[in-house]
Amino acid sequence: MKIAVLSVGSEILAGRILNRDLLLIADFLRKFGLRVTREITVKDEVEEIVETLMNLKNFDIIFITGGLGPTSDDVTKKAIARFFNVDLESSEMVLKLIEERLKDLGVEFLPVHRNYALIPRGAKILRNDAGLAPGMVFSTDKGILISLPGPPREVESLLPQLEGLLEKYKRGETYLKTVKTFGLRESEIYDRLKDCAWLEKAGFYPSIYGVDIRIETERKDELDEILIELKDKLGESIYGYDNETLEMAFGKVLKERDLTVSTAESCSGGLLANLITNVSGSSEYYIGGIIAYHNRIKVDFLGVSQDVLKKYGAVSEPTARQMAEGIRKLFDTDVGLSTTGIAGPTGGTPQKPVGLVYMGFSFRGEVHVIKKIFKGNRLEIKKQAAYTIMDFARRYLLKKL
Amino acid sequence: MKIAVLSVGSEILAGRILNRDLLLIADFLRKFGLRVTREITVKDEVEEIVETLMNLKNFDIIFITGGLGPTSDDVTKKAIARFFNVDLESSEMVLKLIEERLKDLGVEFLPVHRNYALIPRGAKILRNDAGLAPGMVFSTDKGILISLPGPPREVESLLPQLEGLLEKYKRGETYLKTVKTFGLRESEIYDRLKDCAWLEKAGFYPSIYGVDIRIETERKDELDEILIELKDKLGESIYGYDNETLEMAFGKVLKERDLTVSTAESCSGGLLANLITNVSGSSEYYIGGIIAYHNRIKVDFLGVSQDVLKKYGAVSEPTARQMAEGIRKLFDTDVGLSTTGIAGPTGGTPQKPVGLVYMGFSFRGEVHVIKKIFKGNRLEIKKQAAYTIMDFARRYLLKKL
Numbered sequence: 149m150k151i152a153v154l155s156v157g158s159e160i161l162a163g164r165i166l167n168r169d170l171l172l173i174a175d176f177l178r179k180f181g182l183r184v185t186r187e188i189t190v191k192d193e194v195e196e197i198v199e200t201l202m203n204l205k206n207f208d209i210i211f212i213t214g215g216l217g218p219t220s221d222d223v224t225k226k227a228i229a230r231f232f233n234v235d236l237e238s239s240e241m242v243l244k245l246i247e248e249r250l251k252d253l254g255v256e257f258l259p260v261h262r263n264y265a266l267i268p269r270g271a272k273i274l275r276n277d278a279g280l281a282p283g284m285v286f287s288t289d290k291g292i293l294i295s296l297p298g299p300p301r302e303v304e305s306l307l308p309q310l311e312g313l314l315e316k317y318k319r320g321e322t323y324l325k326t327v328k329t330f331g332l333r334e335s336e337i338y339d340r341l342k343d344c345a346w347l348e349k350a351g352f353y354p355s356i357y358g359v360d361i362r363i364e365t366e367r368k369d370e371l372d373e374i375l376i377e378l379k380d381k382l383g384e385s386i387y388g389y390d391n392e393t394l395e396m397a398f399g400k401v402l403k404e405r406d407l408t409v410s411t412a413e414s415c416s417g418g419l420l421a422n423l424i425t426n427v428s429g430s431s432e433y434y435i436g437g438i439i440a441y442h443n444r445i446k447v448d449f450l451g452v453s454q455d456v457l458k459k460y461g462a463v464s465e466p467t468a469r470q471m472a473e474g475i476r477k478l479f480d481t482d483v484g485l486s487t488t489g490i491a492g493p494t495g496g497t498p499q500k501p502v503g504l505v506y507m508g509f510s511f512r513g514e515v516h517v518i519k520k521i522f523k524g525n526r527l528e529i530k531k532q533a534a535y536t537i538m539d540f541a542r543r544y545l546l547k548k549l
Numbered sequence: 550m551k552i553a554v555l556s557v558g559s560e561i562l563a564g565r566i567l568n569r570d571l572l573l574i575a576d577f578l579r580k581f582g583l584r585v586t587r588e589i590t591v592k593d594e595v596e597e598i599v600e601t602l603m604n605l606k607n608f609d610i611i612f613i614t615g616g617l618g619p620t621s622d623d624v625t626k627k628a629i630a631r632f633f634n635v636d637l638e639s640s641e642m643v644l645k646l647i648e649e650r651l652k653d654l655g656v657e658f659l660p661v662h663r664n665y666a667l668i669p670r671g672a673k674i675l676r677n678d679a680g681l682a683p684g685m686v687f688s689t690d691k692g693i694l695i696s697l698p699g700p701p702r703e704v705e706s707l708l709p710q711l712e713g714l715l716e717k718y719k720r721g722e723t724y725l726k727t728v729k730t731f732g733l734r735e736s737e738i739y740d741r742l743k744d745c746a747w748l749e750k751a752g753f754y755p756s757i758y759g760v761d762i763r764i765e766t767e768r769k770d771e772l773d774e775i776l777i778e779l780k781d782k783l784g785e786s787i788y789g790y791d792n793e794t795l796e797m798a799f800g801k802v803l804k805e806r807d808l809t810v811s812t813a814e815s816c817s818g819g820l821l822a823n824l825i826t827n828v829s830g831s832s833e834y835y836i837g838g839i840i841a842y843h844n845r846i847k848v849d850f851l852g853v854s855q856d857v858l859k860k861y862g863a864v865s866e867p868t869a870r871q872m873a874e875g876i877r878k879l880f881d882t883d884v885g886l887s888t889t890g891i892a893g894p895t896g897g898t899p900q901k902p903v904g905l906v907y908m909g910f911s912f913r914g915e916v917h918v919i920k921k922i923f924k925g926n927r928l929e930i931k932k933q934a935a936y937t938i939m940d941f942a943r944r945y946l947l948k949k950l
Contacts, residue, residue, distance in 0.1 A: 158763075159754065161585045163572030171564030184562045186597070189588040192752070196587070203604040219739050221752050253924075260736050260743070278924075299756070301925065353566065362565075411819075411840070417826025418812075418819035421840045425818025428894055428927055436846040438839055439812070439822045445837040445880065479846065493829055526829055 149317065150207040151182060154200055155189040156215035156224050157298060168300040169213040176307045181319030182209075197227035201293070208291035209317065214298030216281035218263035228295060229268040232286065239267045242282050249280060271295075278305035285313065322364055323371040327378055329385045330358040330394055330539045337361070340381045346374050356524055357535055358387075358394070384543050395423040398538045402433040405549050407482040409541075411437030412450050412475035414462065415489035415505055420534040435479050440471065450474030463488050463500050468517045472508030483545075484510040485537050491529045503529055507537035509544065516540070550718065551608040552583060555601055556590040557616035557625050558699060569701040570614040577708045582720035583610075598628035602694075609692035610718065615699030617682035619664035625696060630669040633687065640668045643683050650681060672696075679706035686714065723765055724772040728779055730786045731759035731795055731940045738762070741782045747775050757925055758936055759788075759795070785944050796824040799939045802946050803834040808883040810942075812838030813851050813876035815863065816890035816906055821935040836880050841872065851875030864889050864901050869918045873909030884946075885911035886938050890923075892930045904930055908938035910945065917941070 153170050160167050167189070174184050186207070190196040192215050204210050215224030229236050243265040250257055264280050267273070274283030279302040284295040294310065296303050329337065334354040341347060351362040361378065365371040379386060387397040402409055411421045421437045424430055438449055443462055446452040451474040456466045468488050476484025489505025496502035503522040508515060518540055522532040554571050561568050568590070575585050587608070591597040593616050605611050616625030630637050644666040651658050665681050668674070675684030680703040685696040695711065697704050730738065735755040742748060747766075754761040762779070766772040780787060788798040803810055812822045822838040825831055839850055844863055847853040852875040857867045869889050877885025890906025897903035904923040909916060919941055923933040 158752065161571075161575065161588050163568055163570075163575045163585075163588075166567050167564055169564075170562075174562065174564045184564075185592055186601075187562055187564075187590040191586055200587075217753065217755070218736060219753050220749060255734065255736075258736050258740050260739050301757075301929075351560065413819075413822075416823075417831075417835075418814075418822025418838065418840070419826075421814075421819025422817075422823045422931075425820075425840070425842065425892075426928055426931070430818075431842055434818075435843040436840045437819065437842075439819070439826070439837045441826065441832055441838075442836040491826075527827055530823075530827070 149182060149209075149319065150185050151177065151209045152186040152188060152204050152207045152211065153184050154197070154204070154210060154212045155187075155298075156192050156197060156212065157189070158191050160189045161191065169296070169298065169303045172300060172303050172307065173211050173213075176310075177314075178322065178324060180314045180317060181321045182314070182317060192221055192223050194223050194227045194230060197224060198231050201227070201231045205288075206290060209314075210288070210291075210293045211296060212293065213296045213303060216264075216295065216297045218260045218280075222263075224295060225266060225268055228284075228286065228293070232268060232270065234269040236266045237269055238262070238265050239273070240265075242267060242273060245275065245282065246280055274306050274309045276302055276306055278302045283309070285310075320366070322366055323368050324362070324364045325371060325375060326390050327361040327363065327375070327382075327386055328358065328388045328390075328392060328394075329361065329382060330387055330535060332359065332382065332385045334359050337382065341378075344374075344377065344381075346370070346377075349374070356522075356528055357531060384546060387539065387542065393423075393426075394535055394538055394542070396427050398542045399424065399427045399430055399433060401542050401545050402483070403429075405545060407545070408433050408435050409483040409485065410435050410475045410479035410481040412471040412484065412486040412508075413437060413439050414441060414446070414471070414487055415491045416487040416530045416533045417441065417491070419530045420485060420487060420537065423534055423538070435481050437479075438475060446471065449478065451478075461500070463490055463504060463506065465506055465517045465519065468506035468508035469510075469515050472510035472517075473515055476510045482511065483541060484508070485541060486510075487533045487537060489529070489533060491526045491533075493526060505529065505533045505536075507533060507540070509537060509541050511541075511544070511548075516544070550583060550610075550720065551586050552578065552610045553587040553589060553605050553608045553612065554585050555598070555605070555611060555613045556588075556699075557593050557598060557613065558590070559592050561590045562592065570697070570699065570704045573701060573704050573708065574612050574614075577711075578715075581715050581718060582722045583715070583718060593622055593624050595624045595628045595631060598625060599632050602628070602632045606689075607691060610715075611689070611692075611694045612697060613694065614697045614704060617665075617696065617698045619661045619681075626667060626669055629685075629687065629694070629696060633669060633671065635670040637667045638670055639663070639666050640674070641666075643668060643674060646676065646683065647681055675707050675710045677703055677707060679703045684710070686711075692718075721767065723767055724769050725763070725765045726772060726776060727791050728762040728764065728776070728783075728787055729759065729789045729791075729793060729795075730762065730783060731788055731936060732944075733760065733783065733786045735760050738783065738786075742779075745775075745778065745782075747771070747778075750775070757923075757929055758932060785947060788940065788943065794824075794827075795936055795939055795943070797828050799943045800825065800828045800831055800834060802943050803884070804830075806946060806950050808946070809834050809836050810884040810886065811836050811876045811880035811882040813872040813885065813887040813909075814838060814840050815842060815847070815872070815888060816892045817888040817931045817934045818842065818892070820931045821886060821888060821938065824935055824939070836882050838880075839876060847872060850879065852879075862901070864891055864905060864907065866907055866918045866920065869907035869909035870911075870916050873911035873918075874916055877911045883912065884942060885909070886942060887911075888934045888938060890930070890934060892927045892934075894927060906930065906934045906937075908934060908941070910938060910942050912942075912945070912949075917945070 471486035492502035872887035893903030
């Protein structure tokens with residue numbers, strides 16, 4: 149089965165952004181045991197798109213994403229019309245959908261909005277509940293051509309409408325699981341797994357935030373066995389599976405133990421709180437936090453002593469300790485977390501280089517402080533600080549309670 | 550000039566990883582005024598590669614990355630040989646390079662290493678100082694085909710060897726600027742610009758966080774004129790250019806006016822502070838903030854009155870007002886920003902639906918509260934809330950001071 153995803157737009161060609169539409173389509177296809185066999189990005193030019201569609205004539209399923217906007221640089225519909233040698237016609241049905249949606253959004257109907265309703269003849273319309281441009285399905289000599297808008301959330305909302313259509317292409321399902329780890333290097337993981345017979349079924353995707361291990365098998369029981377062996381070999385370094393994030397795993401541990409948490413952040417500047425509150429339901433355990441960017445906030449609110457600041461500085465073990473303790477007491481929570489460090493790119497010294505971060509964990513009278521020197525840019529250092537203290541708290545509570 | 554990057558390998562087809570080789574090649578080409586016009590990924594199968602190379606016959610420059618390893622699933626060289634209808638031959642020169650490198654690495658020469666030296670006849674060899682597989686350059690009817698290994702660090706080390714070769718393709722530089730806007734929809738922008746003669750040189754990239762307008766011209770003065778006209782037509786909706794973020798623009802406005810800011814966040818949960826502190830140097834104007842997730846924090850620290858909470862609820866205009874005022878006074882800053890709303894996906898009611906957010910701005914005795922009903926998922930609602938209040942503050946201070 150030959151399946152292509154053709155993306156229209158110049159942004160991806162610069163190599164700077166992930167093709168989220170491709171990811172969504174690939175994940176959706178997996179449910180039918182199907183996978184993308186070719187992926188192409190072209191500039192938003194009619195000739196480029198038509199030429200590429202010609203090249204894909206022997207493909208069973210072609211997805212084409214993007215280029216459906218109302219402006220002159222959105223040329224996908226023109227290209228599809230040229231490819232099938234049909235006209236673009238204004239669809240009353242689509243026009244009504246657009247009018248309804250704009251009304252819902254409280255947006256005035258402008259002449260330019262009419263362009264959304266221009267549809268190549270022969271299209272079957274897919275309703276777009278997340279945006280204005282409808283999706284379209286066409287029959288080709290070999291199979292089908294599916295046109296979707298570019299924004300990922302619109303792709304996401306349109307894909308389910310294709311389920312009936314893809315049913316007839318269905319293949320034996322494959323079984324896929326992503327195992328998410330934090331705290332081990334790729335080489336450490338590889339070393340622990342090097343004698344496993346199934347190693348070739350595993351893909352390793354390391355980033356500075358952890359290593360994802362992707363396992364794909366043809367039998368469900370085989371996948372289950374591999375997962376058990378992985379758990380055995382990697383233990384609590386595995387924090388979750390598939391789309392589970394570290395902040396979700398941390399939240400789960402708190403919720404299961406009926407604990408509350410608060411945060412006192414300096415160098416992570418609100419990121420730790422932001423990650424924790426990205427989890428739906430986090431208001432059950434997250435009470436609040438203080439971002440103590442200026443030292444006077446550390447002193448006046450978190451109870452960091454002037455002495456400590458003078459003697460050890462804001463980026464120090466005692467400061468992290470007092471911050472974690474301070475917020476836990478001030479906000480009356482079970483757990484208090486803190487970060488203080490140098491996120492850079494400026495502000496480093498030989499004694500306290502950029503990347504140096506102290507992270508505090510306070511829990512019922514106990515305080516632990518971790519010291520790390522992280523690599524990376526400002527945002528990467530912030531993120532590693534937030535992940536590291538969340539992961540420490542997660543492991544600690546898992547073991548202790 | 551038609552330039553393609555063809556990547557060989559199934560990993561990218563799953564959509565989960567960024568094509569780093571593409572990024573490296575695109576950045577390298579920009580120095581010559583060149584850019585990638587098509588990007589393709591195929592499975593590591595000889596037929597797929599040959600078919601795609603056929604489709605690219607009218608391309609001037611083709612990069613093919615990956616599939617040069619010594620194992621049986623590395624098929625790029627076989628495909629190139631088939632495409633040119635030549636044999637694979639063992640190159641003594643390459644064999645020597647491999648032997649030297651293995652010696653340097655302290656790795657024993659194994660029979661499988663011989664495969665690295667199998668080269669399609671007619672190749673010009675590029676020395677690989679970061680790995681074992683050499684790069685190769687071939688002449689095509691139309692131009693050149695360049696084969697590079699897959700690992701990004703090897704691509705990086707090989708690219709400089711192509712400088713002489715690309716010199717003759719060198720183009721006059723083009724002039725590119727991305728104009729970043731917030732607060733206007735794509736259709737509104739288009740409506741304001743629809744009579745501009747240069748409209749076709751503009752690309753529009755909308756997201757729920759704003760619209761980027763990408764302008765590309767062949768002459769510098771033309772670009773400058775367009776930028777002036779854009780500023781004239783879109784005014785303060787333009788917050789920055791190229792890689793400038795809204796939080797940078799906001800920080801600049803504060804810094805220029807020597808103002809300090811603090812944040813009181815409920816629904817945005819630390820994201821607003823996180824964005825502000827993503828900017829290097831933000832400690833000059835950002836003093837700190839409170840994440841008042843639980844209502845008791847709103848009352849005990851920000852001075853939100855029990856009466857207001859009882860009468861209007863936490864998600865209300867008066868609460869947002871008291872939060873913004875409260876943090877400004879508590880942290881003694883010039884500006885106080887607040888957010889309170891329902892980020893979802895649960896917690897909405899008919900009166901207060903998911904997406905309803907009140908955002909407060911307090912400045913020297915004045916307070917303004919914005920009410921919005923945002924669309925999107927939890928993270929998107931948080932992000933829109935943070936952006937909206939930052940943008941409001943930016944515009945207000947620009948006008949006022």
